[in-house]
Amino acid sequence: MTSYILKRLLLMIPTLLGVLVITFGVIQFVPGGPVEQMVAQLQGRDSGGERAASSGAGYRGRQGLDPQRVEDIRKLYGFDKPAHERLWTMLKSFARFDLGTSFYQRKDVWQLIKEKMPVSISLGLWTFFISYLIAVPLGVAKAVRAGTRFDFVTTLIVLIGYAIPGFVLGVALLVIFGGQLQWFPLRGLTSPNWESMNWGARIVDYLWHIALPVTSMVLGSFAVTAMLTKNSFLEEIRKQYVLTARAKGLSQRQVLWKHVFRNALIPIITGFPSAFIGAFFTGSLLIETLFTLDGLGLLSYESVIRRDYPVVLGTLYLFTLIGLVTKLISDLCYVWVDPRVKFD
Structure with missing residues (x-):
């Protein structure tokens, strides 16, 4: 087991390097970068960089601007150095977990991530745990009730919920419960006077604000897990050892939770990393925008649009590292669930 863990940890290094190098290489050919956008702003054009982007990879926006000024801008963003030198500098910084400084917000990337993390933690963890607590x-x-009316009705409800996009449900919840009935707030994670509340009032206020966004994300997220759990249990229930356990006089509850559950859990565990990472770091962009929640999804999207490369590469590095570690933990759970599994 120790040898397997060491091999997996060592394999994370080339995986991280590959992701960062490929992304860095793609960035070099993307028009409308920070230099073009700054030049466009100084010339009084659209700050979004559309004209710079449409002009191709060259700096046509330099016309009418002092060349030395353009060179200073390139130096400010570090583009005065060759690409391979900038890549090597970035990799050395990332090895020290120094993610750099945002081009536009002038803040350390770690500081930006920590500022946005509470929103992503709230949405991700609530969605993940509620989904699995319902789905399993x-x-x-x-x-247990396969083929009955209960099975048919719940399957229909689950598939309908899965078919409704989260942001569509979010709009409906906002209009009905936030606008017409005014039962829930329309935006934010907490109220403006949250700091002045006592702890009990803070918890209630937090749950009041997070109810609609989490509901929008949960409804469609547990469908796959619920159906996977059903199919896994059905496969195990039909095996010989279940008939033997029932023949020994064990109750249905003992058979299900003591014998079947552990064997049926292995396929379910395979979905843990993707479900956790997906709920925690991705898939919440539209929900964050809809409910005015400033989280990591919105930060990553705005960084890509504004070509804020330190934030783009820094968050990518962090998300990839967390994903690899989570996948390793998931594989190790196989042994914990089923000792017959070996990594030799």
Whole structure:
């Protein structure tokens, strides 16, 4: 086991390098970078860089601007150095977990991530745990009652929920419960006077604000897990050892949770990393925008649009590293769930 863990940890290094190098290489050919956008601003053009982007990779926007000024801008963003030198400098900084400084917000990337993290933690963890707390028991119940009216009705409800995009549901919830009925707030994670509240009032206020966004994300996220749980349990229930356990006089509850559950859990665990990373770091951009929540999804999107490369590469490095570690933990859970699994 120790040898396997060491091999996986060592394999993370070339994986990280590959992701960063490929992304860095793609960035070099993307028009409308920070230099073009700054030149466009100084010339009084659109700050979004559309004209710079449409002009191709060259700096046509330099016309009418002092060349020395343009060179100073390139030096400010570090583009006066060759690409390979900038790549090597970035990799050395990332090795020290120094993610650099944002081009536009003039803040350390780590500081920006920590500022946005509470929103992503709130959305991600609530969505992840509520989804699994609903999906696994529901899948077990569907497997036990397979073919009944309960199975048919719950399958229909789950598939309808899965078919409705989260942002569409979010709009409906905002209009009905936030606009017409005014039961829930329309924006933010907490109220403006949250700091002056006592702890009980803070918890209630936080749950009041997070209810609609989490509902929008949860409804469609547990469908796959519920159906996977059902199919896994059905496959195990039909095996010989279950018939033997029932023949020994064990109750249905003992058979399900003591014998079947552990064996049926292996396929479910395979979805843990993608579900956790997906809920924690991605998939919440539209929800964050809809409910005016300033989280990591919105930060990453705005960084890509504004060509804020330190934030783009810094968040990519962090997300990739967390994803690789989470995948390793998931593989190690196989042994914990089923000791028969070997990594030899």
